[in-house]
Amino acid sequence: MTPDPLRALASQVTLLEEPAPDAGPTVLRDCADAEAYVASVCFKHGPPRLTGVELEWLLHDIDAPEAPVDVATLVAALGPHAPTTLDPSSPAQPLPGGSTVTVEPGGQIELASPPLPDLSGLLSTVRADTDVLHGLLAEHRLRPQPRATDPLRPALRVLELPRYRAMEQAFDRLGPSGRSGMCSTAAVQVCVDAGEGADVARRWAAVHALGPVLLAAFANSPTLHGRQTGWKSSRFASWLHADPARTAPPVPSDTADPAHEWAQRVLNSPVLCVRGEGEWQVPCGVTFADWVRGALPGPPTVDDLLYHVSTLFPPVRPHGHVEIRYVDAQQGRRWALPTAVLLALLSEPELTDRAREACEPAAGRWVSGARHGLADSVLATAAATVFELACERLPALGAPQWLVDDLVEMTEHQVVRGRCPADDPAPDLDVIP
16 A cells, blocks of 8 residues: 555556657557456455554634634644645654645545554554644634534535546536535545455445445434435445445345446446646546547546546545455544544455455335434344444454444444434534544
8 A cells, every 4th residue: 555556556557659859748549458458457456454444524713603714724723744735835843653644625634544453553553643633723713513514514625626526527417415515524534555466356246235334333424404305424425426436335136246346336437527727627427438539629648547547536446456445434443443444354365255245135226225224123233243244353453442442342332223414413513533
């Protein structure tokens, strides 16, 4: 799970038209070559050693919780840790434990941990960096919200960047959900190594099989823009409806070649934007394969292909490592629970297979998981089994006792009772989670 593995591996692929020295970027002229390139860089094979997390939080001003995030206040709060997308002059220093800070279109804050080899080290690093980050925000009266969707404010983009303007334009063609997903949602994202050999397909299939179950178990966003939506995970619903071609989960399959399947999806997905010096072009209904075949002026380059991959937002995305994106942001230290469950269930092939088998009856129940949470009895039955498996496995991974206790408590008081965080009373927005 190395930084930016797509670019790091670009020079190793020889299937493309190679330019002469100083002749400009590598140009793609054949869909088969483009598919082979995507397959080669999106699944980096190797022993599964590293895990990372990306934690997002919606922010509000404690004195004016219905006001949009003030960019100047956020810059001042983050200081040298502010990303250059927020402050071009910032040194963008990592937090003391090595985590980096980014900001999402609506002013959501994101902490991305370094990839680490053990659960205990990951937990201690992220908890310490989270404390530092939240402390900086608190000095400027900014508080993280405990839910995964904004319960008060309308969707409002506060970052003026070409990428986000293009996303907004593309999403607006399909309705308001895209703006909500961009500006009013937050998630816990868990990043794991893809594995090696046959284990790649096993792990890929398992994280998808677990998706509807863990989505339901950790659903934490029943309210959006001042109203109850009828969904336990309004965050997932927003992204699902934003642009299904780029955000929907795949149709369940038993493919032995997930890299090829993913490459086909990439080529058949619509191009969100064509970058340029001024305003970026936002084509309508043009897939990347269409672009390769000449549907847009000028052929795409490898860099265009890599950028296109970054504009796809399915629940699981290969990015050299595997990025698991289907869990709602959680209150307080509960971000550690989905991280621990996934790491435990992926820690041994036999256990991974048992978890996948338990989830088979729930295959494809993404919409039900987001709408009903564990009130869906099929998902609740599967969740009870996989949480029990995870609880049994955690001590062998060196998990601290507080994490084991928290997971057991969630299992006993929520999961086996068919409840998820969205079923709990609304937290007080003025309480630091």
